[in-house]
C-alpha cells in the first residue's frame with residue numbers, strides 16, 4: 001500500500017520504518033514545514049493516511065483527508081472533546097477513520113484488564129481508585145489520551161465514579177487522573193485500587209515507540225475497505 005504520513009516527528013519516523021518493513025511505500029510525508037502546500041489531490045495519491053501530528057493541527061488534517069475520500073488512521077491525541085463532531089463528519093462524507101489513543105497491543109490488553117477490574121470493583125466500595133501517567137517532556141497534552149481512555153472505561157463500569165478530573169479532590173464521585181512529565185519516558189500508566197487492607201496496581205510501561213507504530217500500520221491495513229468511524233478497540237476486539 002501507499003501510506004501517507006501527516007506528522008513526521010518521533011512517531012511518524014517510527015511508523016515509516018515499520019511500514020517499509022511490511023512492504024508498504026511512504027510516498028507522502030507531511031510536517032509543519034510543507035503542510036500548507038498539501039491538497040486533497042496529494043492525499044488521493046495514497047491508499048491510506050496515518051496522522052500522528054499535533055493536537056492543534058489534527059482537526060484540520062482530519063477535514064482534509066475526509067474531504068479527499070482517503071481512509072485515515074488517527075493516533076494524534078488531545079482532541080477527545082471533538083469525537084462527536086468528527087464522527088458526524090466522517091459519516092456525512094461516507095469516510096473511513098480509525099482512531100486510537102494508543103495503538104500498542106500491550107496497552108489494548110491493558111485496557112481490557114482495566115475494564116474487567118473496574119467491573120469487579122463495582123460492588124467493593126472500600127476500594128478507592130486513581131490513575132497516574134508519566135510521559136516525556138515534549139508531550140503537548142495532559143493527561144494523556146491513553147489515561148483518558150482508561151478513565152472513561154472505569155466510569156463506564158464503576159457506578160460510584162461520575163466524572164474524571166485532572167487535579168486532587170475530596171469529591172468521592174470524582175476519578176482523579178494525574179500526570180508527570182519526565183525526560184525520555186515513552187509512556188507509563190498506573191491504575192491504583194487501594195483499600196484499608198490492601199492495594200492492587202495495574203501498570204503498563206512502554207519501553208519504546210515501536211509498539212505504537214506497529215499498531216498504527218496494522219490499523220492502516222485493517223481500515224481499507226471499511227466505512228465509518230472506528231476505535232482501535234474494535235480492531236483488537238479483546
Ligand SMILES: NC(=O)c1ccc[n+]([C@@H]2O[C@H](COP(=O)([O-])OP(=O)(O)OC[C@H]3O[C@@H](n4cnc5c(N)ncnc54)[C@H](O)[C@@H]3O)[C@@H](O)[C@H]2O)c1
Nearest residue numbers: 007008009010011031032053057075076077101102103212
Ligand atoms: N495513539 C498512539 O498510540 C500514540 C503514541 C504515541 C504518540 N501519540 C500522539 O501522536 C502525536 C505525535 O507524537 P510525536 O511524539 O510523534 O510528536 P512530535 O512532536 O515528535 O511530532 C509531531 C509532528 O507533527 C508535525 N506537524 C506540526 N503541525 C503539523 C500539521 N499542521 N500537519 C502535519 N504535521 C504537523 C511536526 O512538524 C512534527 O513532525 C501526539 O499527539 C502524541 O500524543 C499517540
